[in-house]
Amino acid sequence: MALHIPSHHQKDDDLCYNTITINPLNKYKIPEHENNPQIIYQLISDELLLDGNSKQNLATFCQTYSDTEIHKLMDKCIDKNMIDKDEYPQTAEIEERCVNIISDLWHGKKGQSIGTSTTGSSEACMLAGMAMKWRWKIKRQENNKNCNKPNLVCGPVQVCWHKFAKYWDIELREIQMEKDSYISTSKKIIELCDENTIGVVLTLGTTFTGQYEPIKDICNALDIFEKNTSLNIDIHVDAASGGFLAPFCNPDLIWDFRLERVKSISTSGHKFGLTPLGCGWVIWKDKKYLPDDLIFNVNYLGGNMPTFAINFSRPGGQIICQYYNLIRLGKEGYKRIQSNCYKIGKKLADQIKTLNLFDIIYESDPKIGIPAVTWKLKENISVPFTLYDLSDLLRERGWQIPTYSLPKNCENETIQRVLIKYGSSYDFIELLFNDLKNGINKLTQFPPSNKQIKKGGFNHGK
Numbered sequence: 281m282a283l284h285i286p287s288h289h290q291k292d293d294d295l296c297y298n299t300i301t302i303n304p305l306n307k308y309k310i311p312e313h314e315n316n317p318q319i320i321y322q323l324i325s326d327e328l329l330l331d332g333n334s335k336q337n338l339a340t341f342c343q344t345y346s347d348t349e350i351h352k353l354m355d356k357c358i359d360k361n362m363i364d365k366d367e368y369p370q371t372a373e374i375e376e377r378c379v380n381i382i383s384d385l386w387h388g389k390k391g392q393s394i395g396t397s398t399t400g401s402s403e404a405c406m407l408a409g410m411a412m413k414w415r416w417k418i419k420r421q422e423n424n425k426n427c428n429k430p431n432l433v434c435g436p437v438q439v440c441w442h443k444f445a446k447y448w449d450i451e452l453r454e455i456q457m458e459k460d461s462y463i464s465t466s467k468k469i470i471e472l473c474d475e476n477t478i479g480v481v482l483t484l485g486t487t488f489t490g491q492y493e494p495i496k497d498i499c500n501a502l503d504i505f506e507k508n509t510s511l512n513i514d515i516h517v518d519a520a521s522g523g524f525l526a527p528f529c530n531p532d533l534i535w536d537f538r539l540e541r542v543k544s545i546s547t548s549g550h551k552f553g554l555t556p557l558g559c560g561w562v563i564w565k566d567k568k569y570l571p572d573d574l575i576f577n578v579n580y581l582g583g584n585m586p587t588f589a590i591n592f593s594r595p596g597g598q599i600i601c602q603y604y605n606l607i608r609l610g611k612e613g614y615k616r617i618q619s620n621c622y623k624i625g626k627k628l629a630d631q632i633k634t635l636n637l638f639d640i641i642y643e644s645d646p647k648i649g650i651p652a653v654t655w656k657l658k659e660n661i662s663v664p665f666t667l668y669d670l671s672d673l674l675r676e677r678g679w680q681i682p683t684y685s686l687p688k689n690c691e692n693e694t695i696q697r698v699l700i701k702y703g704s705s706y707d708f709i710e711l712l713f714n715d716l717k718n719g720i721n722k723l724t725q726f727p728p729s730n731k732q733i734k735k736g737g738f739n740h741g742k
């Protein structure tokens with residue numbers, strides 16, 4: 281491999297390069313001696329080529345394209361520790377502005393709502409979940425009732441809620457999916473609620489199909505439930521994706537703090553918030569829904585600061601970039617970008633329909649979900665391959681299109697999903713469709729010999 285290393289000591293460096301590249305790098309033990317940074321940089325960069333390119337990863341909900349200005353801001357902020365509000369007061373100020381802007385987008389009231397940035401939706405959900413548990417516990421204790429058996433009622437949730445339930449010792453009561461019914465219904469949710477329910481979690485854009493759950497309907501049902509039982513159960517909305525979509529592309533959808541029962545909302549800045557990885561937000565409608573007991577005041581970085589977070593030190597750049605996006609794009613820019621994604625998704629769904637092989641489960645519709653398409657093989661159709669085979673073949677062209685089975689009760693249904701994100705153009709998705717079509721032809725002509733059905737092959741944690 282030819283590698284030019286500009287240096288006054290070209291010969292020494294060539295020698296060094298040879299010595300390093302002719303031997304294996306240390307992989308599991310720290311080396312005894314120093315190495316030339318440029319050479320190590322090159323070798324690591326080479327290795328990273330095997331990661332594939334994120335733009336073709338249509339499995340992830342996370343942002344895979346960033347403006348040049350975002351790269352520059354991230355670089356400027358590389359040393360900013362967002363927890364150190366004394367050292368970096370302006371980063372703290374910008375975080376506060378983001379909380380206000382996002383709260384306002386979700387119809388929170390200025391001066392009432394409270395919130396924080398997080399590393400992503402998972403941390404945001406943990407914090408919201410803890411606040412729900414504490415509120416429930418305080419209420420129970422006031423009424424001299426035991427707090428031994430908390431449960432959380434939810435629709436088909438992302439894995440972070442399974443973690444929350446396990447780590448905080450809470451029974452997770454997830455509704456059962458049924459064929460052609462992949463989201464919560466008020467009936468199913470109400471059936472699972474009782475006096476030990478710390479709250480109901482509903483998702484604005486589920487992981488499995490991309491659909492919005494009927495949050496308003498379920499609020500109404502919980503109102504009736506309260507009349508009948510005097511149990512007043514709060515809702516948290518996991519708006520990991522939808523929190524940055526519905527306000528721009530479906531502003532009439534009532535899912536947020538306009539609903540009395542919705543007490544907290546979380547989102548991922550690094551999904552449709554268009555921010556680099558490592559950014560989430562959680563907001564409570566009113567300070568009173570965030571129990572004081574959960575807030576820690578620390579003064580060892582100078583100044584006194586209240587914190588509610590699982591991490592302590594955390595990079596500040598993502599917060600700055602969130603602010604950049606909010607200010608640069610405005611409502612108009614977010615709407616333009618996300619609407620394009622929806623349209624491109626719809627086009628892909630229409631193309632997939634022409635193949636006459638698949639039933640579209642959900643097709644990129646701003647009225648009912650996120651810019652995604654999910655589909656499964658038609659039931660009455662027999663093909664000599666599985667969707668897993670098709671995913672594998674597309675992978676050879678660099679595309680990551682996940683195939684997965686649905687949760688309990690629908691585990692025999694295998695589906696595929698594509699997310700359309702900022703940076704995916706019409707032509708780019710057309711290239712995908714052509715590869716999909718060619719892949720199907722190839723698999724039909726040369727059926728895979730080993731027709732194994734893989735289980736649980738895809739991790740939704742992304």
Ligand SMILES: *Cc1c(COP(=O)(O)O)cnc(C)c1O
Nearest residue numbers: 400401402438440483520548742
């Ligand atoms: C992605 C996602 C999460 C987890 O979010 P991270 O930002 O990856 O931690 C939680 N809930 C839903 C609905 C998601 O889509």
